[in-house]
Amino acid sequence: MDNILAGVVEFATDLLLPPRCVHCDDRLAFARPAVCSLCISRLEPLGDPRCARCGLVLAHRAMVCWRCSDWPAELTAVAAVRYQGVAEAIVRAIKYGGWRHLADICAEKMADTIRLRGHQPDLLVPVPLHPLRYRERGFNQARLIADRLAMRIDRPVVNALERSRTTPPQVGLGRADRVANVSGAFARRRSFESSATVGLIDDVATSGATLHAAASALIVGGTGRVVGVTFALATDRNAG
Ligand SMILES: [Zn+2]
Ligand SMILES: [Zn+2]
Numbered sequence: 176m177d178n179i180l181a182g183v184v185e186f187a188t189d190l191l192l193p194p195r196c197v198h199c200d201d202r203l204a205f206a207r208p209a210v211c212s213l214c215i216s217r218l219e220p221l222g223d224p225r226c227a228r229c230g231l232v233l234a235h236r237a238m239v240c241w242r243c244s245d246w247p248a249e250l251t252a253v254a255a256v257r258y259q260g261v262a263e264a265i266v267r268a269i270k271y272g273g274w275r276h277l278a279d280i281c282a283e284k285m286a287d288t289i290r291l292r293g294h295q296p297d298l299l300v301p302v303p304l305h306p307l308r309y310r311e312r313g314f315n316q317a318r319l320i321a322d323r324l325a326m327r328i329d330r331p332v333v334n335a336l337e338r339s340r341t342t343p344p345q346v347g348l349g350r351a352d353r354v355a356n357v358s359g360a361f362a363r364r365r366s367f368e369s370s371a372t373v374g375l376i377d378d379v380a381t382s383g384a385t386l387h388a389a390a391s392a393l394i395v396g397g398t399g400r401v402v403g404v405t406f407a408l409a410t411d412r413n414a415g
Pocket of ligand 2: 240244
């Protein structure tokens with residue numbers, strides 16, 4: 176019902192407001208706000224060299240990665256683009272503007288990344304929101320993206336995790352505080368075969384603390400391999 180209502184609201188807004196690019200504000204010929212082709216072309220792939228395990232861009236190839244040094248061996252991660260400029264505008268437009276259809280742009284880029292990097296998961300598990308935040312927002316952006324990604328790579332979505340406690344937003348916290356903030360925040364609703372590779376889906380990764388905490392809940396349940404797949408990766412170390 177929530178989805179139908181949101182769809183009606185989105186459609187009514189399309190009729191009332193001329194569609195514009197969510198990043199550069201240019202008028203669009205589309206039926207609803209979207210991202211213009213010039214802005215799409217400005218989505219920045221992550222550079223090289225990169226950490227083979229977590230995808231963080233490193234200053235040089237031999238560098239030891241600080242970001243994933245405490246991750247369990249079963250967890251790796253990939254991201255499609257850098258979290259800045261257009262990517263940031265898309266994520267914000269989905270999360271705070273309610274423009275759910277933009278999740279398709281994220282899914283398309285993530286599907287390309289999965290194919291390119293050979294990290295094909297057997298199933299997709301979205302990082303859950305706490306029920307209180309879900310009620311405020313009306314949707315989980317990770318689930319929106321996972322549903323669209325599932326259609327592109329032909330894999331099922333399984334809601335295998337739940338938030339076991341509320342956590343303050345990660346924005347503005349340093350790395351150590353981010354890790355402490357989400358540690359133990361996820362509970363497993365179901366387990367998978369140890370041979371399964373689970374794609375853990377979220378919109379943005381920063382410190383990797385959320386992926387780490389959510390993956391740990393799956394791994395404790397016997398999941399053999401978890402690949403965190405996010406649309407964007409915030410690469411600023413100071414962002415935590
Ligand atoms: Zn634009
Ligand atoms: Zn790393």
